[in-house]
Amino acid sequence: MTQRIGDHENPDLPMAGVNSSLIQYSLNSENYLDQLVPLMKTALKSGTLEDFINELDDTTRIREEELQSLSFKSADDILASVESISKVQDRSADIQQHLQSVSQRLSSTGLELSEKKKILVSYKKLHSKINETTYILNSCLEVLDRTNKIVDLIKQENYYNALKKLEDLSNVHLPEIENFEFTKRIFNSIPSLRNLIQESSFSSLSNWLKNDIEKNWPHIGRALFENMIELNDDWKRQKADDPSLKTYRINSSIERCLRSEVFKSFDPLRNRSVKIDLTPVYNAIIVFQTLEESEKLRDDYNKEWNLKRERLLSQIPMDDINANGYGKQSVQSAFKNSKALTIFLQQLAGFLIMDKVVNSSTEYQLRTRQSTLDMYDSLVTKLVPILLNHVRSLTTEETLIDAKESLGIFIQILEDYDYEVSSLYKVLVTVFRSFVSIKTKEFEREYGRLTNEDNLMPVHVDSERFYRNVVAVCYYPFKYNEVPKTLPFSTIYPTTCVELRKLIKNIYVFLDKYYSDINSEVLVIIESALDDTLVNVILKDLKTKVNSTIREELSQSLINMEFFMNSVHEIEAQLNYSDESFLANVRTSSASTTGALIKLKSHKAFQEIRKETEDNLFALVDTKVNDLMDFAEWDWDTKQLNTNPTDFVQDIGQFLQMMFASTFSNLPHNIKSLLLIRTFDLLADHFMTFLKESPFYTAEAIANFDRDVTYIESIINSLNDAEEPEIAQNEEATSSVSLQSMFMGLRQLINLLREGDLDGFKEDSIRMRKFNTIKPDEAILFMKKLDTFQETHLNSLPSSPQPDSGSGTNHVKGHGNGHGSISTLQSVTGSGRFKLNYRAFSKNKEIQS
Known part of the structure; x- marks a missing residue:
């Protein structure tokens, strides 16, 4: 069949392989016959039955061979098993003999076990009694141990844990030992131990106040002072780097925001100088709280703290403080020197800051905020007069600077911890004063x-x-810079300015x-x-x-x-x-x-x-001018013309030139101008007075007088031309018109007299232009004294009777009748429009007036 398949290239070859697998599978099952039926049907349908049978035969043959092989191997195994069974039987016999031996021994020891069990029962009873005794002893030991631990914790100043142990001890209920004498004593001593813990915790707090706080006040204060000095230096450097910060000072909001972390984290209790632990404070608080005696702790702590304050203040004499708290202004200071003041302020700073820090750290459980403020106010009320008295006793710059440094740092520290410092700042103001x-x-x-x-x-x-x-x-706005030059003031002004600036x-x-x-x-x-x-x-x-x-x-x-x-x-x-x-x-x-x-x-x-x-200066110059004018004398009868001003007028002119060009050259411009006007106005008055008082003068005398006045006017012009603002600003030079106006009246009168008649005067246009300062009666009065006018006018006038004292009519003394006199005067004065006092021509006294 194999050959057929290979020769004809049977396409069902794969199917044959499948049938072989299925045959193997079917034969392995219990109902293999049922499994083979479908395969047989398939082979019939496909016409491969013969192949199927061959495959089935092959499979059967292979199975038989496998079974035969297994049979041979099983026989060897069976023989080996028989030998093993024989050995097991022998071992079982040995074991049976051993078991019999053991059974015999067990029966012999049963009686012994029964006796020992009786002994064990008696021992258990004894053990129970021992355990009971042990429990009682352990309970006693536990009570004693707890008591000893409480005592040890008190000695270790661990008062809170001692109090907790005491509470645990008081909650122990052991009926077995309650009747013992020593346990009765221990439990009866619990209230005493509670009081001991309370007293010991406060005693520890008192010792802490004395040894850690009071003795360390100088160190705490010194650390605070050093820290504040360094803070000032650091802020000064920050302001130098940032000019916008120069308006902000220490403890201002801006400064506190920009303050370096090293200063923000400064702890007055733990720093380079001191390290103070607040554990005694916390222990006392928690103990008294546990005992519900917080109010007692607060009262006792306040008494203790007030004693510390009084002891601190006792370092300075209090005699300078009266009942109202205001110091007497005694010369004796409470402090020997600046160092003593600094040490005291450092101690006081340590005291006040410790009060604030401890109270804030304990959330004001020992002292209330109001107690802190009241104590501070009371202390400041006593302190300020003492400090004021000390400041008033300081007499040197060095001691005042030292006092400012100490007080300034002290105030900054208090201000940094939010104390009110306005009263103390007044002391600093007194230092400044x-x-x-x-x-x-x-x-x-x-x-x-x-x-x-x-x-x-x-x-x-x-x-x-x-x-x-x-x-x-x-302190003057100088204008001109050219040198060399002479400045108006003397050396006292710039040197004093230097001292003022200093x-x-x-x-x-x-x-x-x-x-x-x-x-x-x-x-x-x-x-x-x-x-x-x-x-x-x-x-x-x-x-x-x-x-x-x-x-x-x-x-x-x-x-x-x-x-x-x-x-x-x-x-x-x-x-x-x-x-x-x-x-x-x-x-x-x-x-x-x-x-x-x-x-x-x-x-x-x-x-x-x-x-x-100015008034004194004016009076002095007036006196000198008057003295010079006392020597003045004009020859009004002379017929000789002078080629130069008279000697005394030249002396006056030289004196004025020297006085204004030298002595008064640097006077303030306004004073010098006023003095010029006043002096020359006084001269003009004197010249006018001489002219008025003279009863007669020749034309030559008037010409000489004119030369003298012209000389004085030239001096006015020279002094006015020399006037210029030297240093002063926003000042005007003296007006030439102002100076010349002082001699205007005198000049117009001289010009009128130089004309020798009144023809021009009676012309309105000429008079208003050339003689506007001369009144008509004055023109007649002065012209009548002129010799040339007398020759041409008055000698031709008829004589007239003396005026009647009761008549309102005025007459001129002279030659001819009254009508002629009136006619002549009218022609001079312009048709009688100006009223004249004719009596003035005959009475020299009235002329002078």
Whole structure:
């Protein structure tokens, strides 16, 4: 069949393989006949039955061979099993004999076990009694152990755990030992132990206050001071790096936001200097809370803390404090020196900050907020007079600076911990007031030295460098810069300006640190100090000098006074608007609090003294002019013409030139102008008086008089031309018209007399243009005294009777009848439009009037 399949390439070969597999499968099943039926049907249908049968035969043959092979192997196994069974039987016999031996031994030991069981029962009873005794002993030991642990915890100051152990002990219920004497004593001692824990915890707290706190107050305070000093330095560096921060000071909101972390995390209890543990405080609080005795703890702690406060204050004498808490202004200070003050303030800072820190750390369970504030207010009420008394006793700049440093740091520390410091700040203001007083006294002494060295001569500038130095220190807006030149003031002005600048800088540098609130009181101190310096030192000295009868000294002192007076406003401007750092820092603090500006009142005092000085100067010049005019004398009868001004007029002119060109050359422009006008007006009055008082003068005398007046007028012109603003600004030069107007009346009268008649005067247009200052009666009066007029007019007039005293008609004394006289006068005066006093022609007394 195999050959057929191979020869004919039977396509069913795969099917044959499948049938072989199926035949194998069917033969392996229990109902293999049922399994072969479908295969047989398939072979019949496909015509491969023969193949199927062959395959079935092959399979059967293979199975038989396999079965035969297995049969041979099974026979060997059976033989081996028989041998093993034989061995097992032998072993079983041995075991049976052994079991019989064991059974015999068990029966022999049964009686022994029964006896031992009886013994075991008796032992169990004994063990139970032993266990009971052991339990009782352990319970006793437990009570003793707990008691001992409580005592040990108390000794270890672990009061809370001791209290918890005590509570646990009190809750133990052991009926077996309750009747024992020692347990009764232990349980009866529980209240005593509870009290012992309470007292020991507070005693520990008291010892902590004494040993850890009170003894460490100096160290705590020193650490606080050092930390605040470093904080000031750090903030100063930050402001130097960022100018926008210059208006903000220590403890301001901005500063606290920008504060370095090392300062924010500073702990006054744990730092380089001290390390204080608050465990005793917490132990006492929790113990008293557990015992429901918190109020007692608060009362006892407050008493203890108040004792610490009194002990701290007892370091300084309290005799200077009266019943109202205000100190007497005794000379004796409570502190020997600045170091003693610093040490005390450090201790006080440690005390106050510890109070605040401990209370805040314990959530104010020991002391309430109000208790803290009340104690602080009471302490400050006692402290402020003591500090004020100490500050008033300080007499040197160094001690005041030390006091400012100590008080300033102390106040900043308290302010940093939210204490109210306004009362203490007043002490700092008092320090500033004392410092200002010392600096003003130093200025007064220095000014006394400078004024003694002053030569009352104008300052000569011969170099640009010297000029720039003068301009830099003087409180004056200089205009001209060319050198060499002579400045109007003497050396006292620039040197005093230097000292004023030093004074102002010292004052403001002193204020720049620790004075966080530049209030109105501080500004008043500055204003008063500067006003007092300007008025009671500088102006007082100038007032003494301007009372001099020496024109040069008076003039130079007046010049200096003018510059000092103008400097007042410049000083105000410097204080209020200068961008100098030491001024700007303080001013920004002032603007942020009060918004006030410095306003000096001394300018008015300078004005008043200047007015008095001007009057004295005017009186002095008037006296000198009057003295010179006492020697004046004109020859009104002369017939000789002079070629030069008269000698005494030349002397007057030279004196005036010297006085105004030299002595008064540097006077303030307005004073010099007024003095010019006043002096020459006085001369004009004197000249007019001489002319009026003379009963007669020749034409030659009038010509000579005209030459003298022209000479004086030329001096006026020369002095006016020399006038120019030297240093002052916004001032106008003296008007030539103003000066010439003083001689206008005299000049018109001389011109009228030089004409020799009244023909031009009676013409309205001429009179209004050339003689508008001369009245008609005055023209007739003066013209009548002229010899040439008398020859041409008055000699031709008829005589007239003396006027009747009761008649209202006036007559002219002369030749001819009355009608002729009236006619002549009318022709002179312009048809009688001006009324004349004819009696004036005959009475010299009335002429003089």
